[in-house]
Amino acid sequence: MKKIIFSLIALGLSAGAFAQTTLPSYKKRPSLGLNFFFKDVTTANLITQNSLGVVLSNKQWAKLGDMAPGVSLSYYNGITDKIDFVTTLGGSFTKFPFSTASGITPSTNNKFLLEATAGVNLKLLPDNYVVVPYAHIGIGASMYAGTYFAAYIPTGLGLQFNLGEETFLNAMFGYNNKVSATSINHFNYSIGVSSPLSDKKEPVIVTPPPPPAPVVVEADTDGDGIVDSKDKCPTVAGTAKYDGCPVPDTDGDGINDENDKCPTVKGLPEYNGCPVPDRDKDGINDVDDKCPDVPGVARYQGCPIPDRDKDGINDEEDKCPDVPGVRENQGCPMVKEEVVKKVNTSAKNIFFQTNSAKLLPKSFPALNAVVAILKEDAALKLDIEGHTDITGGDKINVPLSKNRAKSVYDYIVSQGIDASRLSSEGFASSQPIADNKTAAGRALNRRVVMKPKYY
Numbered sequence: 001m002k003k004i005i006f007s008l009i010a011l012g013l014s015a016g017a018f019a020q021t022t023l024p025s026y027k028k029r030p031s032l033g034l035n036f037f038f039k040d041v042t043t044a045n046l047i048t049q050n051s052l053g054v055v056l057s058n059k060q061w062a063k064l065g066d067m068a069p070g071v072s073l074s075y076y077n078g079i080t081d082k083i084d085f086v087t088t089l090g091g092s093f094t095k096f097p098f099s100t101a102s103g104i105t106p107s108t109n110n111k112f113l114l115e116a117t118a119g120v121n122l123k124l125l126p127d128n129y130v131v132v133p134y135a136h137i138g139i140g141a142s143m144y145a146g147t148y149f150a151a152y153i154p155t156g157l158g159l160q161f162n163l164g165e166e167t168f169l170n171a172m173f174g175y176n177n178k179v180s181a182t183s184i185n186h187f188n189y190s191i192g193v194s195s196p197l198s199d200k201k202e203p204v205i206v207t208p209p210p211p212p213a214p215v216v217v218e219a220d221t222d223g224d225g226i227v228d229s230k231d232k233c234p235t236v237a238g239t240a241k242y243d244g245c246p247v248p249d250t251d252g253d254g255i256n257d258e259n260d261k262c263p264t265v266k267g268l269p270e271y272n273g274c275p276v277p278d279r280d281k282d283g284i285n286d287v288d289d290k291c292p293d294v295p296g297v298a299r300y301q302g303c304p305i306p307d308r309d310k311d312g313i314n315d316e317e318d319k320c321p322d323v324p325g326v327r328e329n330q331g332c333p334m335v336k337e338e339v340v341k342k343v344n345t346s347a348k349n350i351f352f353q354t355n356s357a358k359l360l361p362k363s364f365p366a367l368n369a370v371v372a373i374l375k376e377d378a379a380l381k382l383d384i385e386g387h388t389d390i391t392g393g394d395k396i397n398v399p400l401s402k403n404r405a406k407s408v409y410d411y412i413v414s415q416g417i418d419a420s421r422l423s424s425e426g427f428a429s430s431q432p433i434a435d436n437k438t439a440a441g442r443a444l445n446r447r448v449v450m451k452p453k454y455y
Helices: 002-021 042-049 052-057 337-347 361-376 394-414 439-445
Strands: 031-040 068-078 083-094 111-123 131-144 148-164 167-178 186-196 381-387 422-426 447-453
Touching: 031 042, 031 083, 031 167, 042 052, 042 186, 068 111, 068 186, 111 148, 131 167, 148 186, 337 361, 337 447, 361 394, 381 394, 394 422, 394 447
Parallel strands: 381 422
Antiparallel strands: 031 068, 031 186, 068 083, 083 111, 111 131, 131 148, 148 167, 167 186, 381 447
């Protein structure tokens, strides 16, 4: 057993030394992996007793419930871009079926099996590929129930999936070949994820120091008689008064400050450097202002916001811009009390077939009265609401209330009222006006409400 442990340590040290001497572009950095595996001793035993063909044809491959699950940690270090050193330490609880040659009675209870392996993954492609097939071979040792030690040779075939940032998903089908009398042949199916143990070091780029500045010979580039070292504008001819710069134009309007009556505000030559006047001070100059003596806004070309109905509420705030109204009703007129009363009376005389949205003919006189009111006042609009009692629940009442309100809506439209003047909505039993515990209360709650308005 000691020889096996020393062999594992020697293989790990030699792999680390080899990894330090070669630096391929895609060599795996030291990484740690977490794996989940299932140990299958049943299938391997059946294959030994019969053959692989017999096991497959009789569908005798072990089920998941017959396998022992386990967890392991793996350490990876690239030897080359296609060879990785791998060492694994794992554990599981299982009933280890010792061979008869070992002279050990197999356990009838699950006991802890500790396994350690060291080996190499021989990859078909380097790590920059998304999917990399590989073969695994190594040496392994195990300790069962803290008493029995065994040695075996782990082999396998696997797929490595690149998840990005040098993180990989590994799936492997393994076969452990027994070496010592206390070991057995068995399969090992594993899947796990590995990531580097440390961040990748970026190369340090050293910037060389700049070359020494050349000796500057006194010159007068713009030829204005002021040498460049004393000239604040060495490429533009200027005057000594302004340290070699031309006469300034502070506002950048093309008129120098000495001739500009408004040196800090852009203007025009015809106004001696001043801007076009704005008599009403509304920020729109008189040339572009259609109302130059009345403050206004740009979107109305300098004129105030219009008020078409002359009710003192401008059209942008007036929801009824063509009908004089009052501010407390957002620029719309207040609905007359007699109109509200007539509409409410009509609403109380709307009837439907039981559990249906179909209007009964006796509803038509009341609805025709509402149509007449709407035709008499073309600015008037109407909101139609459907309400129910709690009987039947929302699953029935929500669509019923909506459909009843829509039936009233459709009838009024059919009588020549523009649909844009109407709206309909159903509220089911959410807005009761009476107690739903009594028949009288439920009757009051089954209703249509019509609300005349101007916006």
